[in-house]
Structure formats: C-alpha cells, structure tokens
Amino acid sequence: MKLPLPITIAIPIKNEALLLQGCLDAIGKDFVEKIVIIDSGSTDDSLEIAQRNDVEVLDFKWNGQFPKKRNWFLQNHTPTTRWVLFLDADEYLTEGFKNEIRKAIVDENKVGFWLTYSRYFLGKKMKGGYPLRKLALFRVGAGEYERIEENNWSKLDMEIHEHPILKGNVGTVKSEIDHLDFRGISHYVIKHNEYASWEAERIMKMGANLEIKKQWTWKQKIKYKLMLTPFIGPVFFFGSYFLLGGFRDGSRGLAFSILKASYFTQVYCKIKEQKLSKK
CATH class of the missing domain: 3.90.550.10 (Spore Coat Polysaccharide Biosynthesis Protein SpsA; Chain A)
Known part of the structure; x- marks a missing residue:
C-alpha cells in the first residue's frame, strides 16, 4: 500500500x-x-x-x-x-x-x-x-x-x-x-476580457519597477515587450498555429489561435487606451 x-x-x-x-x-x-x-x-x-x-x-x-x-x-x-x-x-x-x-x-x-x-x-x-x-x-x-x-x-x-x-x-x-x-465559449471570452484588463494595468504599473522586472522569466520579458506593440497578436498566432502545430487541430486549432491572438491584441489596445486617457 x-x-x-x-x-x-x-x-x-x-x-x-x-x-x-x-x-x-x-x-x-x-x-x-x-x-x-x-x-x-x-x-x-x-x-x-x-x-x-x-x-x-x-x-x-x-x-x-x-x-x-x-x-x-x-x-x-x-x-x-x-x-x-x-x-x-x-x-x-x-x-x-x-x-x-x-x-x-x-x-x-x-x-x-x-x-x-x-x-x-x-x-x-x-x-x-x-x-x-x-x-x-x-x-x-x-x-x-x-x-x-x-x-x-x-x-x-x-x-x-x-x-x-x-x-x-x-x-x-x-x-x-x-x-x-x-463552461463554454461565453465564459472563456468574459474571463479573458477580465484577464486582459488586469494584464494591461499590470504592465502600466509594474513595467518601470526594476525589482519586479528582475524576477520575470525570459519568456515574460519577451511577452511584455511585445504587448506594447500591435504585433503581439500576429506573433502569437504565427507561433501557435504554424510553428507549434496548431494546424494539426484543423478548424478548432485555427479558431483557438485566433481567439488567443485577439486576447493579446486586446491587451495592447487597453494599454494604448490607458496611455491616451492619461494624456
């Protein structure tokens, strides 16, 4: 036993x-x-x-x-x-x-x-x-x-x-x-909208904090740098669907890659929106 x-x-x-x-x-x-x-x-x-x-x-x-x-x-x-x-x-x-x-x-x-x-x-x-x-x-x-x-x-x-x-x-x-x-696609979309708001706020507040940035993994450093650009969505889609074989899942793989790419694009847009509102 x-x-x-x-x-x-x-x-x-x-x-x-x-x-x-x-x-x-x-x-x-x-x-x-x-x-x-x-x-x-x-x-x-x-x-x-x-x-x-x-x-x-x-x-x-x-x-x-x-x-x-x-x-x-x-x-x-x-x-x-x-x-x-x-x-x-x-x-x-x-x-x-x-x-x-x-x-x-x-x-x-x-x-x-x-x-x-x-x-x-x-x-x-x-x-x-x-x-x-x-x-x-x-x-x-x-x-x-x-x-x-x-x-x-x-x-x-x-x-x-x-x-x-x-x-x-x-x-x-x-x-x-x-x-x-x-819990379905509706739950997924609502949840990731909340995540995107949190991610945007975090990058705005923590990006200049050197102590926190030292603790980031190399993947986080690349991700957060890309999130400041509109390329984050296309980069994710290309990596997920083509480089890492998302195409093997057929139409589901395509839909999933598009959804995740739109999430990261949403984070970029929320960061941009915050910057514009502060101006």
Missing part, C-alpha cells in the same frame, strides 16, 4: 460546482496528506460538494489589496506538509502525473516543479499550439507568488499570471494534468 504523499493540494474556487467533484475524484482518496479548498463566497453547490467529500474549506474575503488568494493561504494557513500543489477546479490529475511526482518530489535538489497541462477546446484535446505550463508545485517555505501591489484596480481576487518566486532549483514534470473547462 502506497502512503499518501507529503503534499497539501490547495484548490481556490468561486462557484465551481460544475467542475469540483470531478477534480476531487481525479485526486482520489489517500493520494496526498491533505486537500483544502479556498473559497471566495460561493453561492452554488460548491461548499456542499466539499462537505460531502470531507474536504476542509477556508473562507477568503479579499480587501482589494495584497495578498490575493494563494499568497493569503501561504501566509495565514501555511501547510504543515513539505510540499504544496495549487490546483484549479478545472484541472484533473492523471495517473501518469501522479506516478511521476511520486518520484520527482524525492529529489532533494529541487524546490519546485513546472507542471504541464493538456488543453481542451470545443470538446477535444488539442494536439498543437503553445504548451501550457505553470509553476504550481513547490516546497512549503521555498517562496511565494510574485508580489504585485494592488489598490482595488482589479476585480480578480486570485493570482492570475503571477508566478512563484522560489529560492532554489526548479525541475519539470512532463506528465500532463488534464485542463478541462466545460
């Missing part, structure tokens, strides 16, 4: 009843030492689902400033396990991933791991396009999510594109977590 891994899985939610049970089922019983849900005032059946599964729920109320949900959890409810894994409700652990992290976390030279996620669009798994990776598994105490000061300039109470700043070597887990979102 395999012992539970010394990991706390933290699942930030708000009205995730459609996805939460599947997420918990994919984790399974006795895979990790602890599962905790960080809730932002859900009004659907999310809390009932947590209760039926004997999962601890923490109530998070955001005051519009730092810290947001993940850092608040790390600072105020520090896990007693050695590792913490942040998992969204639409992210489902696979058996391949579980087997790989059993071996990965025994590496004493690593304090965290970049995780790889499958992407589903219009009901099917994507074959091509930019890979989805997040630094979501790390040792407790090795660091926190990037600190970005806010003063009620967004409505997003959870870290979106902030990434953990860790002290030590970081590895990669190649086995995928399935990223399954059943």
Whole structure:
C-alpha cells in the first residue's frame, strides 16, 4: 500500500460546482496528506460538494489589496506538509502525473516543479499550439507568488499570471494534468476580457519597477515587450498555429489561435487606451 504523499493540494474556487467533484475524484482518496479548498463566497453547490467529500474549506474575503488568494493561504494557513500543489477546479490529475511526482518530489535538489497541462477546446484535446505550463508545485517555505501591489484596480481576487518566486532549483514534470473547462465559449471570452484588463494595468504599473522586472522569466520579458506593440497578436498566432502545430487541430486549432491572438491584441489596445486617457 502506497502512503499518501507529503503534499497539501490547495484548490481556490468561486462557484465551481460544475467542475469540483470531478477534480476531487481525479485526486482520489489517500493520494496526498491533505486537500483544502479556498473559497471566495460561493453561492452554488460548491461548499456542499466539499462537505460531502470531507474536504476542509477556508473562507477568503479579499480587501482589494495584497495578498490575493494563494499568497493569503501561504501566509495565514501555511501547510504543515513539505510540499504544496495549487490546483484549479478545472484541472484533473492523471495517473501518469501522479506516478511521476511520486518520484520527482524525492529529489532533494529541487524546490519546485513546472507542471504541464493538456488543453481542451470545443470538446477535444488539442494536439498543437503553445504548451501550457505553470509553476504550481513547490516546497512549503521555498517562496511565494510574485508580489504585485494592488489598490482595488482589479476585480480578480486570485493570482492570475503571477508566478512563484522560489529560492532554489526548479525541475519539470512532463506528465500532463488534464485542463478541462466545460463552461463554454461565453465564459472563456468574459474571463479573458477580465484577464486582459488586469494584464494591461499590470504592465502600466509594474513595467518601470526594476525589482519586479528582475524576477520575470525570459519568456515574460519577451511577452511584455511585445504587448506594447500591435504585433503581439500576429506573433502569437504565427507561433501557435504554424510553428507549434496548431494546424494539426484543423478548424478548432485555427479558431483557438485566433481567439488567443485577439486576447493579446486586446491587451495592447487597453494599454494604448490607458496611455491616451492619461494624456
């Protein structure tokens, strides 16, 4: 019998009843030492689902400033396990991933791991396009999510594109977590409109902060530089659809690449709009 891994899985939610049970089922019983849900005032059946599964729920109320949900959890409810894994409700652990992290976390030279996620669009798994990776598994105490000061300039109470700043070597887990979102295109468009507003505001406020820029990865530096130009959308589309094989997904790949390219173009337009309004 395999012992539970010394990991706390933290699942930030708000009205995730459609996805939460599947997420918990994919984790399974006795895979990790602890599962905790960080809730932002859900009004659907999310809390009932947590209760039926004997999962601890923490109530998070955001005051519009730092810290947001993940850092608040790390600072105020520090896990007693050695590792913490942040998992969204639409992210489902696979058996391949579980087997790989059993071996990965025994590496004493690593304090965290970049995780790889499958992407589903219009009901099917994507074959091509930019890979989805997040630094979501790390040792407790090795660091926190990037600190970005806010003063009620967004409505997003959870870290979106902030990434953990860790002290030590970081590895990669190649086995995928399935990223399954059943909420449809309307939800996707609304969500990414909110993300675009946050991204534009962040670039305007943080772009001149040298300390924050030092913490950016080389990919972030390229992305944020391109976001100041109208070329960000076409560059993303070309890379996703042609260089990284988005064309392998046929019409779905074309539609997905266009949607993502329009998102980045939207960020550029919002930055431009802010600059014009200040003039």
